Amino acid sequence: MTFKSIQMKIAVFSVTCILGATAGLVGYSLYASGNSRTYVANSVSTLIERQTSESLQRLANTQAERIAATINQAFDAARNMARSFEVAAAGGPDSTPPAERRSQFNRILLNVLKDNPGFNGTYSAWEPDAIDGNDAAFRNRADAGSDATGRFLPYWTRDASGKIALQPLVEYDSQDLHPNGVMKGGWYIGPQTGKGESILSPLPYIVQGKNVYLATMSVPIMIDGKFRGVVGADYNLDFVQQLAQKVDGSIFSSQADVTIVSGQGLTVASSEHPEAIGGPFEKVDPALSRLRAGIESGKEQLDSTDESIAVSAPINFGRTDLTWSIVIKVPRAIALADAAKLDADLSDRNATDSMVQIAVAAVIGLAGAILMWLVARSIASPIIQMTQAMRLLAQRKFETQVPGVGRSDEIGAMAEAVQVFKDNGIKAKQLEAEAEETRRRQEVERERLA
Incomplete structure (x- = not known):
């Protein structure tokens, strides 16, 4: 690019550098x-995710x-009853007479149920003739807790x-x-086959004519080292469902899913899908099927996607x-909502700061351009004036004033x-004038002598 003005050249290059x-x-x-x-957003997100996972755990x-x-x-209740029944039916000095055992055991079962309002x-359940050797007398005695076999099978x-x-x-059986x-x-056959205490759930059962799901706990009755029966207590799984819903309602504005799963992978309770109780865990949330192995082995697990x-x-x-196992699942967007909000706030703040920086830069650039234009003018103006003076001097207009004389910078040196x-021009002009005057006088003198 060719510039015809040094002022423009200085201004353009200076402004370009500033901008x-x-x-x-x-x-x-x-x-x-x-x-x-x-x-910051990634660090906060990672921190909140870790804290959320730890809090959920x-x-x-x-x-x-x-x-x-x-x-x-x-x-505990079943275990205490089992020990009492073992002593009462053992035939020792502290045992209960055979004829009184059924009524006594029924009273114990009833009182334990009354003392534990949470029990369903x-x-x-006793082996044939194991309680008093008199099953035949109690056949079809539902009022005593016996079926057509006469076995002692009360369920309060x-x-x-x-x-x-x-x-x-x-x-x-x-x-x-x-x-x-x-x-x-399973609640009877498990202890009967030597598997010890048993919990069976979710167990479909009919209670007072109503279909319910139960968690039933059985403890074997052992007399003289032989299996004689079981005694147990059970819960309607409604209480577990209520607990799952309560937990769900207490975290993340009820936007979490709380599921309780049996070791066999069956749904015991689900805050979001109560209709799935009793069915396979995968039907509640197929995506969580990868937790199945950990649930069966009874391990703590974290699954983040x-x-x-x-x-x-x-x-x-x-x-x-x-x-x-209890499984608590929270949508990532909900769990990391605070991190997302912080990221959005930082983005808004960053956008505002960016606009301010650009505005300030524009003001600085404009001020710099004006300043450089003035600086360029302060440099170019004396040169322009000097050029004009030299042009006039070249025309032998020696009355022209030389600008910049007395300055201590380069302009001053140029002016000197x-x-x-x-x-020199003035002296030359004076010499020419003097020579002309001499010629004129000589001419006049020559004419006078002639």
């Missing part, structure tokens, strides 16, 4: 601010202990209104499976090897040189 430097600084500032925002462990404590109350029922139950009733146990895969008589954060905690019962040119 380039300003743009570079602002650009780097914007880039650094963006990186800082991204770093603590919550899951706390609720697991709460459920275990409730279920273990039934195990208490029961006992409480319905939703609190009404307590007695009915004989059914399907105690059935190895058939319910549609959900739970063995119908792009869509959700889920934790599980084992629920251990009595003296059994069986466990349940021009001043010398002027002075």
